[in-house]
Amino acid sequence: MADKKRRRADSDSDSASQPFKNLLKSDAQILQILKSVSSSSSSTSKPLTLADLALSATCREVSDLSLSSVQSTIESLVLQLTHQILSGQGFSFTVPSRSSSNQLYVPELDRIVLKDKSTVRPFSHISSVRKTTITAKILSLVHQLCLKNIHVTKRDLFYTDVKLFQDQVQSDAVLDDVSCILGCTRSSLNVIAAEKGVVVGRLIFSDNGDMIDCTKMGMGGKAIPPNIDRVGDMQSDALFILLVEKDAAYIRLAEDRFYNRFPCIIVTAKGQPDVATRLFLKKMKMELKLPVLALVDSDPYGLKILSVYGCGSKNMSYDSANLTTPDIKWLGIRPSDLDKYKIPEQCRLPMTEQDIKTGKDLLEEDFVKKNPGWVEELNLMVKTKQKAEIQALSSFGFQYLSEVYLPLKLQQQDWL
Amino acid sequence: MADKKRRRADSDSDSASQPFKNLLKSDAQILQILKSVSSSSSSTSKPLTLADLALSATCREVSDLSLSSVQSTIESLVLQLTHQILSGQGFSFTVPSRSSSNQLYVPELDRIVLKDKSTVRPFSHISSVRKTTITAKILSLVHQLCLKNIHVTKRDLFYTDVKLFQDQVQSDAVLDDVSCILGCTRSSLNVIAAEKGVVVGRLIFSDNGDMIDCTKMGMGGKAIPPNIDRVGDMQSDALFILLVEKDAAYIRLAEDRFYNRFPCIIVTAKGQPDVATRLFLKKMKMELKLPVLALVDSDPYGLKILSVYGCGSKNMSYDSANLTTPDIKWLGIRPSDLDKYKIPEQCRLPMTEQDIKTGKDLLEEDFVKKNPGWVEELNLMVKTKQKAEIQALSSFGFQYLSEVYLPLKLQQQDWL
CATH class of the missing domain: 3.40.1360.10 (Dna Topoisomerase Vi A Subunit; Chain: A, domain 2)
Known part of the structure; x- marks a missing residue:
């Protein structure tokens, strides 16, 4: 029953009911x-970039880094931390703030960027000892990913040390911190969604x-x-x-x-x-x-x-x-x-x-x-x-x- | 800093911590x-199929039909409905029941099938007049899909007549009914998820x-x-x-x-x-x-x-x-x-x-x-x-x- 003629007839009647055709x-x-x-x-x-707007002093952005740059940035950071400890200043990370009070919409760029506020995360304080430890652990895991050149998900990261992270929300948040600390994108860390x-x-x-x-x-x-x-x-x-x-x-x-x-x-x-x-x-x-x-x-x-x-x-x-x-x-x-x-x-x-x-x-x-x-x-x-x-x-x-x-x-x- | 030797050393130490390797x-x-x-x-x-088990009389299954078979099955059904109306029996669909009381697990097949219960859906009854109308509409839309040989989603179907269907749950349910009425799979209807x-x-x-x-x-x-x-x-x-x-x-x-x-x-x-x-x-x-x-x-x-x-x-x-x-x-x-x-x-x-x-x-x-x-x-x-x-x-x-x-x-x- 379904011959070609019928099909055409149908599509014609159809066009009549399609406004603006x-x-x-x-x-x-x-x-x-x-x-x-x-x-x-x-x-x-x-x-345009932040640098073009002469905003790079007061605003912060991360960039795509190669795997070997991420690796050497982590290694330099660890070296610097070691010097800090040896010189008696103790062990602490300086972490760019990602809170909304530290965010800025730049109309010229038409996007939201981070301002330059940072917080110090000392190991020797009861309120930040866990987070400092988690930060160090995530840095070490990312370093491993660089060496192996493989990609993992946030969920994989979490499962490497459930006892420490307790909850995936914690490892996820610190992962974003690590991006900011290293100044690179999350995909540069080889952690993918x-x-x-x-x-x-x-x-x-x-x-x-x-x-x-x-x-x-x-x-x-x-x-x-x-x-x-x-x-x-x-x-x-x-x-x-x-x-x-x-x-x-x-x-x-x-x-x-x-x-x-x-x-x-x-x-x-x-x-x-x-x-x-x-x-x-x-x-x-x-x-x-x-x-x-x-x-x-x-x-x-x-x-x-x-x-x-x-x-x-x-x-x-x-x-x-x-x-x-x-x-x-x-x-x-x-x-x-x-x-x-x-x-x-x-x-x-x-x-x-x-x-x-x-x-x-x-x-x-x-x-x-x-x-x-x-x-x-x-x-x-x-x-x-x-x-x-x-x-x-x-x-x-x-x-x-x-x-x-x-x-x-x-x-x-x-x-x- | 990341030379090949270090990578190998890393993967060796890794294998030690991998139990059962x-x-x-x-x-x-x-x-x-x-x-x-x-x-x-x-x-x-x-x-095995239902027919092998001699269960096909008491159990019901749909099969993949070609587009032209679906089209002619719909046309035969409509012809049959017309005869029914002309002979004074009124307008009604006979719809296989999909309720859980009509379902059966067949161990030989290792899956759930439908038993043979059906219900009648008359147009001339206040409780079923809407559902009968929706059934007729869905049949007509599926017929259109056969003629054009295109695929649409359930959501597309719903939007062809929001006034009638009111809620997508209703058009979705009737779509499953239509599969059972025609004895074909939902993908044969060219409606896809x-x-x-x-x-x-x-x-x-x-x-x-x-x-x-x-x-x-x-x-x-x-x-x-x-x-x-x-x-x-x-x-x-x-x-x-x-x-x-x-x-x-x-x-x-x-x-x-x-x-x-x-x-x-x-x-x-x-x-x-x-x-x-x-x-x-x-x-x-x-x-x-x-x-x-x-x-x-x-x-x-x-x-x-x-x-x-x-x-x-x-x-x-x-x-x-x-x-x-x-x-x-x-x-x-x-x-x-x-x-x-x-x-x-x-x-x-x-x-x-x-x-x-x-x-x-x-x-x-x-x-x-x-x-x-x-x-x-x-x-x-x-x-x-x-x-x-x-x-x-x-x-x-x-x-x-x-x-x-x-x-x-x-x-x-x-x-x-």
């Missing part, structure tokens, strides 16, 4: 628009020596590697990176091979961004110099996720330079899209009290304030008290996202 | 053992037409595709499949390229098994005829995860034939391993009241009872009230898992 230009025209955007984006100058993200589309890169072609990864895509230091040789003919909040939208785009129609790289962390996906996105942006367009839910949580990719989380602000991707554009679903694309009332959800509070809090955040377009959208969201998921577009047909909404957004360069 | 035979000898196991496993006869699992090692397969070589997937591995119907052409020279509960252990084995030393396929769903990973494991087991060895935490939850892979979850018992992988072996970490491998006391965790209750409940389950070795292990766990994670092995060094524990387990064929 008639506004779409030809793919060639849209590609032309994207090419001009992409070339203007790649010509931007080198990103579980992987969560996937990538598909016009990207070729090497993962631990294997060349991966992400146009040939079927529908499942390639799992983003947990250790960014073994990722390299990125090549791409994409015109932009499409950052997707959730996997349902990712699956739709991967199955439709959206990246073949509009050359792009599609990446998702399946919800809250993990460190591996943030590092991977940053590396793509820096090496390939492509604009990053974000497709998130139209709710405060979607914007929050965007901000973690863009400006970093407060918890790891010491490493914001490596973890954050500057200049991410908010493509959709934006609060103004709900009316613009006539999303049916029943597909919009009322915001909870907590949602509204989160939305209002976001309006106070520096990274939102500096973008007037975002402020306007967020104000609209809080005013209408309505939110919507990317999936709400399914009310116009399952493929409305890939066939109409996204192409039209690209054609109109409708991002903020 | 001296018991290890050469890799060639272990490989010989594995080959004999693998060949005996692949010679097993065709797995988000992907979660990853695979790495000695496996080549096609994902949506792309050939994937899992020995060349770096450390990140290949994301398991959400739609099993586009997975095929599996080839492998592996001797076994290593099913890993959590990603920390997976990362260790992937980085160490354990599959090069002992040819195997390593797969994990990163915790609770999802449908895509279960289907993928089943397909590997069936096509490649390899033994499946499971590496899970030594706690009731680890065994529970093993049971979901092996015997299915109660919620989807109508599809247990397609979702479950028979004859999974419990490699470790087993309760008896804690003493056998001298896991330090501080790396063992006390079981909570809830853990102990779950453990005792498991002892009552048919799938545990039928394996005396499992009963013994579980009794030991409940008696000692101790649990341990795979990561507890890190107390002997980060690579103890891949360098000593697993090779020794394989050498001794120490699985149940």
Whole structure:
């Protein structure tokens, strides 16, 4: 019963119910628009650093160090500690403070950095003897990792001495301290987080020596590697990176091979961004110099996720330079899209009290304030008290996202 | 400071602290053992089905149907409903019951199946008019998916008519009903779950037409595709499949390229098994005829995860034939391993009241009872009230898992 004619008839009737499909230009025209955007984006100058702003005296950032640098930094530190003990000054670490009072949003850099406050952690004090011991132990474990050149998870670290650490929260916190003490990123320590993200589309890169072609990864895509230091040789003919909040939208785009129609790289962390996906996105942006367009839910949580990719989380602000991707554009679903694309009332959800509070809090955040377009959208969201998921577009047909909404957004360069 | 000599010295001192390393035979000898196991496993006869047991009259199972079969089954059903209405019998669906009173554990098959009870869902009754309407809507949406040959998530389905479904729980439940009504698996309906699992090692397969070589997937591995119907052409020279509960252990084995030393396929769903990973494991087991060895935490939850892979979850018992992988072996970490491998006391965790209750409940389950070795292990766990994670092995060094524990387990064929 299912002959080709019927299939075509079905897709025709379908197009009638897909609003705005008639506004779409030809793919060639849209590609032309994207090419001009992409070339203007790649010509931007080198990103600013703390040093450029003459802030490096009062602010602190860590950097990626090679394994042998981490190793020799630890060895120098231990030597210095030994001298300190021998000269009668006792055994203590000087640890940069990671508390929120020591954090600063730098508008020029558009991210949170650490200020220069430090605390002393002496061994000979009842309140800090345990933490000092844990710090020494973590330093010794990291030194081992350098010697062996292997990666482990935070959970592995914890299990090397459960008696001392008592609780993984303690070893995790000291691990962040050790990053700050050594002035290097957590990935330089060879301690990695579980992987969560996937990538598909016009990207070729090497993962631990294997060349991966992400146009040939079927529908499942390639799992983003947990250790960014073994990722390299990125090549791409994409015109932009499409950052997707959730996997349902990712699956739709991967199955439709959206990246073949509009050359792009599609990446998702399946919800809250993990460190591996943030590092991977940053590396793509820096090496390939492509604009990053974000497709998130139209709710405060979607914007929050965007901000973690863009400006970093407060918890790891010491490493914001490596973890954050500057200049991410908010493509959709934006609060103004709900009316613009006539999303049916029943597909919009009322915001909870907590949602509204989160939305209002976001309006106070520096990274939102500096973008007037975002402020306007967020104000609209809080005013209408309505939110919507990317999936709400399914009310116009399952493929409305890939066939109409996204192409039209690209054609109109409708991002903020 | 970090020259080669120091590295070697370090690894020597390390081996002294790795218990049982001296018991290890050469890799060639272990490989010989594995080959004999693998060949005996692949010679097993065709797995039993309900029909073999003459239970098909009283038990019900769904099967994988092609897209065009699903389409014509829906069309026949609608035709039949029309006749029913025209003949004055009214509009109603006959829906197989999925309640636990209608479930049966079949020891010969080692999985849960549905019995033959059905309920009638009439349109002309106030208590079922909504559910009947939802059923008709879901049937129509699935029919659309057949015509277009695309895959969507449950969330996409929900958003096509939020007003009708009200809550995703309702559309999800009816989707399972529709599987049972049509007698086909949920993946045959082209409705897929988000992907979660990853695979790495000695496996080549096609994902949506792309050939994937899992020995060349770096450390990140290949994301398991959400739609099993586009997975095929599996080839492998592996001797076994290593099913890993959590990603920390997976990362260790992937980085160490354990599959090069002992040819195997390593797969994990990163915790609770999802449908895509279960289907993928089943397909590997069936096509490649390899033994499946499971590496899970030594706690009731680890065994529970093993049971979901092996015997299915109660919620989807109508599809247990397609979702479950028979004859999974419990490699470790087993309760008896804690003493056998001298896991330090501080790396063992006390079981909570809830853990102990779950453990005792498991002892009552048919799938545990039928394996005396499992009963013994579980009794030991409940008696000692101790649990341990795979990561507890890190107390002997980060690579103890891949360098000593697993090779020794394989050498001794120490699985149940």
